[in-house]
Structure formats: structure tokens, C-alpha cells
Amino acid sequence: MDSNRSIDDQSESRLYVGNLDLRITEAALIKLFSPFGKIISEDFLWHTRGPKRGEPRGFAFVQYSNKEEAMLAKEKMHGRLACGRPLIVHLASEKDATGNIEKPSKSSGLTYRAGATIGSSSSGPVNKSAKIAAIKSKLKALEEETSGIKKQRPS
Structure with missing residues (x-):
């Protein structure tokens, strides 16, 4: 003790x-x-x-x-x-004022906060397949958006 x-x-x-x-x-x-x-x-x-x-x-x-x-x-x-x-x-045991665990990296441009999740509104951790699904969904939405822009342009 x-x-x-x-x-x-x-x-x-x-x-x-x-x-x-x-x-x-x-x-x-x-x-x-x-x-x-x-x-x-x-x-x-x-x-x-x-x-x-x-x-x-x-x-x-x-x-x-x-x-x-x-x-x-x-x-x-x-x-x-x-x-x-x-x-x-x-x-040292206190979090900084913003609650960040990791400072932004110049190479990644990302900041991770305590309890933050990617591609989900739940407060629990996100597994790898959920992250992949979120990225695929975002890519599909971007592809649809860019193909819609191309269709609207006069040839």
C-alpha cells in the first residue's frame, strides 16, 4: 500500500x-x-x-x-x-485545457481526443471494420458527388 x-x-x-x-x-x-x-x-x-x-x-x-x-x-x-x-x-496528471491526449501531428494533421470515435456517434471504441466501413461510405459519397458534377456539366 x-x-x-x-x-x-x-x-x-x-x-x-x-x-x-x-x-x-x-x-x-x-x-x-x-x-x-x-x-x-x-x-x-x-x-x-x-x-x-x-x-x-x-x-x-x-x-x-x-x-x-x-x-x-x-x-x-x-x-x-x-x-x-x-x-x-x-x-502532469491533469489533462490540458482542451482535453487532448495527443497533440496534432504535422504529418497526419489529426488530433485525437479522449473518448472521440471515428465514424460513430457512440462513446465506445470503434473497431477496425467499422472504421473501414466509414471510410468506404465516405469514398462512395465523394464518388457519387463528383459523378453528379460531371453529369451536370455541358459537354
Whole structure:
């Protein structure tokens, strides 16, 4: 039971720090957040592949030794300007304000939200065959729409 409590304590003292300017370094991040308590760890995220490999991803996590220090840092640092950009600071266990689980990907152009389903109005997960059926239906509708446009055009 102590291990569960320790995990809960860790999640309540771990902060997400977002909207970081790409010029901010790990050292600068620690310097910004150290006045509010003892930082026991920080995770500064980097791109691991692709053209941006080795560049910062623009967010990090800061772990304090207790919840009170984390809450103080959250209160004082959220919205504070760092290199001209307002920081977004919240508990790592909280969802962001929009409820997004995954940020939009430049390659896919998609955003997935918690509980969102594709091609269905139900709140349950959609299986692969339902997704395929929805895509086929959309393609058929598009084909009918484009063939209708061609028929209306004078030859």
C-alpha cells in the first residue's frame, strides 16, 4: 500500500511545463523552477528522429520532493513569460485545457481526443471494420458527388 501512496505523491508533485521557447536549456529550466522547492528530477524532452532530431520538443516535466512545492511552482510559474512566451504549467496528471491526449501531428494533421470515435456517434471504441466501413461510405459519397458534377456539366 505504501508503494501506491508513493506513486500518488509522485504524480501530485510532478509538473508539466509547456510552451517552452526552443532557446531554453535544461539548466535554465532548473534555474527557473528551483526557487520553489527541491527538484528531484526533470525530464527535458527532445526529438529523437526526423529532421528535428536533437532539438527540444518544447515541453518538459519537473518533479518536486512534495506536492506543496509543486503547487507553489504551478501557481507562480503558470503564465510567466520565459524568452517572450507564457509558460503553461500544470500537474502532469491533469489533462490540458482542451482535453487532448495527443497533440496534432504535422504529418497526419489529426488530433485525437479522449473518448472521440471515428465514424460513430457512440462513446465506445470503434473497431477496425467499422472504421473501414466509414471510410468506404465516405469514398462512395465523394464518388457519387463528383459523378453528379460531371453529369451536370455541358459537354
